[in-house]
Amino acid sequence: MRRILAVCAALxxxxxxxxxxxxxxxxxxxxxxxxxxxxxxxxxxxxQKSSGITVKQLASGDAGELTNKxxxxxxxxxxxxxxxxxSTFASRALxxxxxxxxxxxxxxxxxxxxxxxxxxxLQAVDVGDVCLNIDPAKLGGVEPKSxxxxxxxxxxxxxxxxxxxxxxxxxxxxxxTIAKFGENGWQEYWTKLKANGVKVVSxxxxxYNQEFSxxxxxxxxxxxxxxxxxxxxxxxxxxxxxxxxxxxxxGVLSGAKNPEDAEKVLDFLLGEAFQAQVAEQMYVYPSxxxxxxxxxxxxxxxLPSSPQSLPAEKVKDNRExxxxxxxxxxxx
Numbered sequence: 001m002r003r004i005l006a007v008c009a010a011l012x013x014x015x016x017x018x019x020x021x022x023x024x025x026x027x028x029x030x031x032x033x034x035x036x037x038x039x040x041x042x043x044x045x046x047x048q049k050s051s052g053i054t055v056k057q058l059a060s061g062d063a064g065e066l067t068n069k070x071x072x073x074x075x076x077x078x079x080x081x082x083x084x085x086x087s088t089f090a091s092r093a094l095x096x097x098x099x100x101x102x103x104x105x106x107x108x109x110x111x112x113x114x115x116x117x118x119x120x121x122l123q124a125v126d127v128g129d130v131c132l133n134i135d136p137a138k139l140g141g142v143e144p145k146s147x148x149x150x151x152x153x154x155x156x157x158x159x160x161x162x163x164x165x166x167x168x169x170x171x172x173x174x175x176x177t178i179a180k181f182g183e184n185g186w187q188e189y190w191t192k193l194k195a196n197g198v199k200v201v202s203x204x205x206x207x208y209n210q211e212f213s214x215x216x217x218x219x220x221x222x223x224x225x226x227x228x229x230x231x232x233x234x235x236x237x238x239x240x241x242x243x244x245x246x247x248x249x250x251g252v253l254s255g256a257k258n259p260e261d262a263e264k265v266l267d268f269l270l271g272e273a274f275q276a277q278v279a280e281q282m283y284v285y286p287s288x289x290x291x292x293x294x295x296x297x298x299x300x301x302x303l304p305s306s307p308q309s310l311p312a313e314k315v316k317d318n319r320e321x322x323x324x325x326x327x328x329x330x331x332x
Contacts, residue, residue: 027051027052027053027054027258027261028053028054028055028056028258029053029054029055029056029079029080029081029258029261029262029264029265030056030057030058030078030079030080030081031055031056031057031058031079031080031081031082031083031265032058032060032066032069032070032078032079032081032082032083032084032253033057033058033059033060033066033082033083033084034059034060034061034062034063034065034066034083034084035059035060035061035062036062036084036282037057037059037083037084037282038281038282039274039277039281040277040280040281043273043274043277046273047268047273047274051261051264051268053261053264053265055265058078058079060078060084062167062168062203062204063084063085063086063088063089063168063248064089064166064167064168064171066082066084066085067085067089067092067093067098070082070085070093070098070253071092071093071096071098074096074097074098074253074254074255075255076255077253077254077255077256077257079253079256080252080253080256080257080258080259080261080262080265081250081251081252081253081256081262081263081265081266082098082099082250082251082253083125083248083249083250083269084248084249084250085098085122085248085249085250085251086128086168086172086246086247086248086249087114087116087245087246087247087248087249087312088168088171088172088175088246088315088319089168090116090122090247090249090312091116091312091313091315091316092316092319093122094116094117094119094121094122095316097254098251098253098254099121099122099251099252099253099254100121100251100252100253100254100255100256100259101119101120101121102120102121102251102252102263102266103120104120104123104263104266104267104270105267106123106267106270106271106288107120107123107124107270109270109272109288109289109290110286110287110288110289110290111123111124111125111270111287111288112124113287113289114127114247114287116247116249116312117312121251122249122250122251123249123250123251123266123269123270124247124248124249124287125248125249125250125269125270125278125286125287126247126248126278126282126284126285126286126287127245127246127247127248127284127285127286127287127303128225128226128227128246128247128248128282128283128284128285129225129226129227129243129244129245129246129303129304129307130169130172130173130176130223130224130225130226130243130244130246131223131224131225131226131238131239131240131242131243131244131304131307132144132150132159132221132222132223132224132238132239132242133208133212133214133221133222133223133224133225133228133229133236133237133238133239134220134221134222134236134237134239135212135213135214135220135221135235135236136235136236136237137235138213138214138220139158139220139221142154143237143239144221144239144242145239145241146239146241146242147176147177147180147181147189147241147242150193150196150198150221151189151192151193151195151196152196153196155196155221156196156197157196157197157199157219158197158219158220158221159193159196159197159198159199159219159221159222160198160199160200160201160207160211160212160217160219160221160222160223161173161198161199161200161201161207161222161223162200162201162202162203162204162206162207162223163200163201163202163203164322164323164326165323165326165327166202166203167202167203167204167207168204168246169204169223169224169225169246170203170204170223171319171323172244172246173223173244174186174322174323174326175244175308175310175315175322176242176243176244176307176308177189177190178310178322179244179308179309179310180308187325187329190326190329190330191329193330194329194330198330199211199219200330200331204223204224207222207223207224208222208224208228212224214232214235214236224238225238225246225283225284226238226240226243226301226302226303226304227279227283227284227285227297227301228283228301229300229301230279230283230294230296230297230300230301231283232300233300234296234299234300238301238304240302240304240305243304243307243308244307244308244309245304245307245308245309247287248284250266250269250270251266252266270287270288271288272288272291275287275288275291276291276292278291279291279293279294279297280294283301285303
């Protein structure tokens with residue numbers, strides 16, 4: 001996906017000579033994404049062949065880093081369309097005017113169920129609820145079923161979480177505890193988690209692939225995604241009563257150099273071909289209705305039926321204060 005079509009190649013493909021001053025410009029769209037974006041090469045190739053648009057990916061960290069970059073560069077955007085701003089950061093991107101309005105015809109096929117607001121500036125591409133994941137083999141049959149269980153001494157030194165100041169799933173887990181225990185109770189809960197030996201690391205990659213006992217670490221409880229067990233062949237479980245709804249969005253960037261073709265790329269992200277491979281490629285649930293999931297997901301990774309959530313405006317108004325309070329409480 002990280003291919004750039006050189007201008008000279010574009011001229012050759014268009015049948016123009018190097019000396020032709022009226023040669024058309026290459027139809028290239030820069031798609032800014034988080035680092036976990038993935039697409040089957042044949043699906044991308046078919047879109048590029050049928051549309052005449054070359055897609056250049058620009059990976060820009062996790063959802064939080066991506067949002068920060070888009071905000072800081074909004075006056076001179078680094079791409080044409082962006083994917084990966086999630087529901088924990090969407091309100092910031094919208095309030096900063098990062099995205100342009102575009103009502104994709106593909107959004108009516110299911111994405112509207114998860115809309116961030118009514119402005120048509122962001123369209124839902126996938127759902128990836130954040131939940132506790134456990135390694136049953138290392139827990140010896142004693143498994144947490146809820147947030148409350150995590151403060152039980154029998155789970156002391158067994159939990160690893162991501163820092164909400166630097167990690168999207170870390171922030172989602174914090175918001176889940178606020179939704180569960182309320183603004184007057186979440187700090188007491190985290191005080192108990194700290195006393196029970198919770199370990200905090202910078203991001204998901206470190207938490208899951210280095211600290212989680214199902215991979216390389218020694219902690220059998222980790223903050224990850226409801227769909228993560230599908231990648232582990234049933235060896236791990238998601239604790240569905242600890243899930244917080246997280247939706248990933250895409251939108252055309254305000255001031256995009258190629259907005260018309262950016263809209264076509266957005267349509268592609270919401271379209272049937274791309275949506276059909278979302279689960280397999282990124283281990284999240286497609287936003288489009290009627291898309292078949294891998295058979296194993298029904299048992300290993302069912303979509304949570306009643307995840308925690310908070311109103312977007314409430315998150316926007318309080319996110320920075322909550323994170324600062326968490327930092328002083330847990331890391332101070």
